[in-house]
Amino acid sequence: MKFNVNALVSKNNLSIIKQLILFIVMVFLSFIVLLPFFWMLSSSLKLDNEVFSVPIQWIPNKLIWRNYIEIWKQIPFLTFFKNTIKLSVIITFLQVLTSSFAAYGFSKMRFKGRDTLFLAYIATIAVPWQVYMVPQFILMKKFGLADTHLSLILLQTFTAFGVFLLRQFYLSIPEELSEAARIDGMSEYGIYFKIVLPLSKPALATLTLFTFVNTWNDFLGPLIYLNSTNLKTIQLGLQMFISQYTAQYALIMAASVVSIVPLLIAFIFTQNYFVEGIATTGLK
Numbered sequence: 221m222k223f224n225v226n227a228l229v230s231k232n233n234l235s236i237i238k239q240l241i242l243f244i245v246m247v248f249l250s251f252i253v254l255l256p257f258f259w260m261l262s263s264s265l266k267l268d269n270e271v272f273s274v275p276i277q278w279i280p281n282k283l284i285w286r287n288y289i290e291i292w293k294q295i296p297f298l299t300f301f302k303n304t305i306k307l308s309v310i311i312t313f314l315q316v317l318t319s320s321f322a323a324y325g326f327s328k329m330r331f332k333g334r335d336t337l338f339l340a341y342i343a344t345i346a347v348p349w350q351v352y353m354v355p356q357f358i359l360m361k362k363f364g365l366a367d368t369h370l371s372l373i374l375l376q377t378f379t380a381f382g383v384f385l386l387r388q389f390y391l392s393i394p395e396e397l398s399e400a401a402r403i404d405g406m407s408e409y410g411i412y413f414k415i416v417l418p419l420s421k422p423a424l425a426t427l428t429l430f431t432f433v434n435t436w437n438d439f440l441g442p443l444i445y446l447n448s449t450n451l452k453t454i455q456l457g458l459q460m461f462i463s464q465y466t467a468q469y470a471l472i473m474a475a476s477v478v479s480i481v482p483l484l485i486a487f488i489f490t491q492n493y494f495v496e497g498i499a500t501t502g503l504k
Contacts, residue, residue, distance in 0.1 A: 264473035265290070271469040287474040290463075294468075297475065299450055300457035305482070307369060307453065308435040308443075311376045315431045316424060317380030324412050325388035326383065328398055338387070345380045357444055367447045376435065379432075382427050390416060390422035425490040432486055436479075454479045 258278070263271045265283045291297050325331075326338045356375060357366070365371040393416060401411045417424070439455040446452050458475055461468045 223283050247291050252472045260473050260476055266470055268468055268470050287470050291471050291475045295457055295460045297457055300452055300454045304453040306434050310373055311435045312375040312428055312431045315382050316428055318378050319386050323386035323390055327387045332440050342380050372441055385427055386423050389420055393419050429490050433483055449479045
């Protein structure tokens with residue numbers, strides 16, 4: 221049997237060239253994605269009249285660090301920060317809790333009309349929030365919950381997307397584990413807490429990160445339901461740097477940089493589970 225060395229070398233070179241091209245493309249795309257964040261960081265250390273200077277000065281001649289001090293003085297930014305953390309943590313916890321319970325029922329328990337009910341519930345994902353936001357606001361107002369954090373918490377406690385995400389992951393867990401636990405006399409709650417949840421850390425981390433980021437960045441919800449200054453969130457606070465005739469863009473950028481720090485911390489602590497969850501959710 222003849223061994224073609226030239227063909228093997230040529231094939232290896234082709235593979236290396238493909239990997240090099242892929243690496244260059246990924247670096248370029250990463251640069252495109254990170255460029256706006258670098259511009260935001262650069263602008264946060266400038267004077268207002270330097271933010272939109274042409275050509276763009278990526279590294280300011282003089283770093284204006286006082287912008288990061290002024291954002292805490294000009295508006296009650298600390299209050300907004302606390303409110304955002306409060307809403308994000310509570311809503312994230314409740315969404316993960318309710319979604320994991322519902323997903324367990326739709327994936328591991330058998331009852332009449334299960335699949336039909338699941339499809340009807342998931343179909344609500346296709347309905348834009350703008351369609352029912354007015355009826356929701358009227359309902360919260362009649363309950364006396366307008367201008368309260370509780371209105372936002374109640375409206376975001378349940379999520380069809382979270383149920384779908386976790387159900388798809390639960391389906392990948394062998395049914396034999398649940399059946400063996402039932403034979404041993406373990407209740408459904410025991411199976412849920414001791415078997416399903418420990419095996420679902422990647423999916424739970426993925427949903428946690430998605431929910432936390434969406435709640436943290438939510439602007440329209442707090443804008444509709446919150447009127448009192450002491451209840452507002454960071455996203456509404458950023459708007460306070462914009463007056464009728466001018467906008468303090470340097471302070472807006474500084475506040476934006478501070479506002480994304482918790483998101484970076486959350487991603488750092490969940491990135492391993494997050495990547496694993498994205499890669500395995502839906503595989504059976």
